[in-house]
Amino acid sequence: MSCGRLRHTVSGWHPVLIHIPVLCKMHPATYLCLDLKLHYLQVFYQNIFSISAMFKVFLCLPALFSLIAQCTEECAHGRCVSPDTCQCEPGWGGLDCSSGCESGHWGPHCSNRCQCKNGALCNPITGACVCTDGYQGWRCEDQCEPGYYGKGCQLQCQCLNGATCHHETGECICAPGYMGPICGERCPSGSHGPQCEQRCPCQNGGTCHHITGECSCPAGWTGSVCAQPCPFGKYGINCSKECSCRNGGLCDHITGQCQCMAGYSGHRCQEECPVGTYGPQCALHCDCQNGAKCYHINGACLCDTGFKGPHCQDRFCPPGLYGLICDKYCPCNATNTLSCHPLTGECLCTAGWTGLYCNETCPPGYYGEGCTPVPQNVCARPCIFVTKCRSVFLFFSCHPLTGECLCTAGWTGLYCNETCPPGYYGEGCSVQCQCNNGADCHSLTGACICAPGYTNDDCSQTCPPRLYGTNCTSTCHCHNQASCSPIDGSCICKEGWQGVDCSILCSSGTWGLSCNQTCLCANGAACDPIDGSCTCTSGWRGERCQQPFCPPGFYGHRCSQSCPQCVHSTGPCHHVTGHCECLAGFFGSLCNQVCPSGKYGKACAEICLCTNNGTCNPIDGSCQCFPGWTGDDCSQICPIGQWGPDCLNSCNCHNGAQCSAYDGECRCSLGWTGLYCTQRCPSGFYGRDCAEVCRCQNGADCDHITGQCACRTGFIGTNCEQKCPPGTFGYGCQQLCECMNNATCDYVTGTCYCSPGYKGIRCDQAALVMEELNPYTKISPSLGSERQSAGAVMGIIFLLLIIMAMLSLFVWFRQRQRDKGREMPSVSYTPALRVTNTDYSLSGENLL
Secondary structure: OOOEEEEEEEEEOOOEEEEEEOOOEEOOOOOOEEOOOEEEEEEOOOEEEEEEOOOOOEEEEOOOOEEEEOOOOOOOOEEEEEOOEEEEOEOEEOOOOOEEOOOOEEOEOOOEEOOOOOOOEEOOOOOOEEOOOOEEOOOOOEEOOOOEEOHHHOEEOOOOOOOEEOOOOOOEEOOOOEEOOOOOEEOOOOEEOHHHOEEOOOOOOOEEOOOOOOEEOOOOEEOOOOOEEOOOOEEOHHHOEEOOOOOOOEEOOOOOOEEOOOOEEOOOOOEEOOOOEEOHHHOEEOOOOOOOEEOOOOOOEEOOOOEEOOOOOEEOOOOOEEOOOOOEEOOOOOOOEEEEOOOOOOEEEOOOEEOOOOOEEOOOOEEOOOOEEOOOOOOOOOOEOOOOOOOOOOEOOEOOOOOOEOOOOOEEOOOOOEEOOOOEEOHHHOEEOOOOOOOEEOOOOOOEEOOOOEEOOOOOEEOOOOEEOHHHOEEOOOOOOOEEOOOOOOEEOOOOEEOOOOOEEOOOOEEOHHHOEEOOOOOOOEEOOOOOOEEOOOOEEOOOOOEEOOOOOEEOHHHOEEOOOOOOEOOOOOOOOOOOOEOOOEEOOOOOEEOOOOEEOHHHOEEOOOOOOOEEOOOOOOEEOOOOEEOOOOOEEOOOOEEOHHHOEEOOOOOOOEEOOOOOOEEOOOOEEOOOOOEEOOOOEEOHHHOEEOOOOOOOEEOOOOOOEEOOOOEEOOOOOEEOOOOEEOHHHOEEOOOOOOOEEOOOOOOEEOOOOEEOOOOOEEOOOHHHOOOOOOOOHHHHHHHHHHHHHHHHHHHHHHHHHHHHHHHHHHHHHHHHHHOOOOOOOOOOOOEEEEEEEEEEEEOO
């Protein structure tokens, strides 16, 4: 009995190594083939070969004529796919698939390495990760999102003011500037930064920001720690105001008040000192005489012509004389004259006198030095003050010589029309008031006029309770025991109340003074608007009602019922209802069912967005893409040059070949073949898949890409089928023959073959001379000897070629026999090779 021969049709992208048994003898009892020999043949693409159906490692079934792999050890959790090779089910490994995957591995043959991070456990079958507290994600590579912590990242953080919550324990990590268990308190004054450990460096009354420590400087100060006064010309908050002082006046860096230079006065130092004064604040009086002008800055006297001395007190001329050389006598009335001008002799009269020589009295309506006219309705004898000099009385005394108004108690000013300045009263406004709390005092009597909110003779007491305003005459309208401002009657609410009259309770979620504190009660507990204490709902306890009333594992009335066995839940069960609270990705009464395909998240309420056969993580909806795809939703094909799961593998295709994003298979470009497209098409083939047959003739080379023929020397034409036309030779037939006298030109080398009677390289020399001709043959002796020599050379060359061919054949045959002796039966398995259109059929031939 013998096994039939199978016909094996192979087609694919790459070369296939075919094992062809020459002879198979059948063992009568075991039906196994003996004395197996193999031939090896490298083939390209579609070819049909006859293969013996019997290998030593296969069981031959004559009825089915098929090949079935046989494993020595039974595959416990898998199947036998090739001799002594098991393909294990996911979660099992070992030669016979009997060993469970070790920690850190999963899948068939435990060949996949777990990608779980941060101490997460890995499912040996699916590779799914079971995250530890504080982590989430397909590989548990992500910490809980901000604001959540604990198992499954289901617990909500209670931290305030931008504090971060530890993803495992929920402990609050305060942001800079805050402190306390839940970071609800600002850093105390004088400290700032992380954990309020940094001391504020602000100087000169600057305040420190509780987070950054940045100093807010008071008016007049600047710099990082408020140590520098405002620069010259600036003052106020942030040194933002421009000084307006003139004439070199200095500006106070805090208030902007001008400190004038000597000789100037006024709010902006814009005025020179009044006549007769000089120096700082114009406080010094000039001492210049004889009409000399006083310099307003330093008080220097500018003497008129004819006078000299520091105060211009000395005349150039002796008393009684004047003129350029003091040769004239003064004509003035000595009794009524103050002085005689030393240069002009002009008389300066005493008060009440006038005239060229000071011998006439002032006319009516004039008075004093120079007989100044009395202003209309201004002090005159008798002094009756109607318009200018004003007071509570109509009659005053008026200075008889100067005409100045003499004011009564409580009044001041040039015309006695101004009351005493604040804080003073009485005669000459010289008595200081004794009033408190910003009260004004009567300029005449000194009686106190209290500011709103104060009372008593000296305004030292505040208004009685529930009264406010001027003289404490208004009644407060505050509710709920709120206090009332004695000044304007505004209400200062107690804790838990708000509104203009403190009649409105704090809104839900707030409490305390001005309702500016946030309630921290959890699980629907009510918050007291006064002190923020929590009133827990049923089933909760603790200061913030964050702790279940029942201990873990129990629920119901008096915690008498035990929780069911919740599998994938946030805890044993809800302490009130007993329901299992499922983690994201699971559902069911016991949380033991994974979300159905296309769903994920809490209560499986979210819809997966994975495309292109991507697998959706039931927990967070992240996509595990099918090989060849990438992106959050697996909508993007692998970038050029990458392939496989997550596009992690790099393509190894060459010569412009395209790489399959799925399995990295190379699709060769024109003219190339091989597993990685590194081999040119074999001789005689070209084009796509090397499927085109070259048509080049006469030994021409065929381009492996285009199939274009590269003709050898002496040939032309599309397929190099034509010899060079007569008269041409060489590569491309581009060279012209130079043979003469009808000689034949070699189309390859251009060598001239001379006609009878000629010789030479170009056959341009006559070969016969009449007197040298043999009278019998009529042939030149030299021509005969040349023909004999050429024939001998050609014979030797032909003999050498035959000897070399026989030697090559003998060496090839010996090498072939030696290789056959070393060949052993084998079966090759190449999982990476794709073979399509495989057909097995009986040939009808039997081997004995």
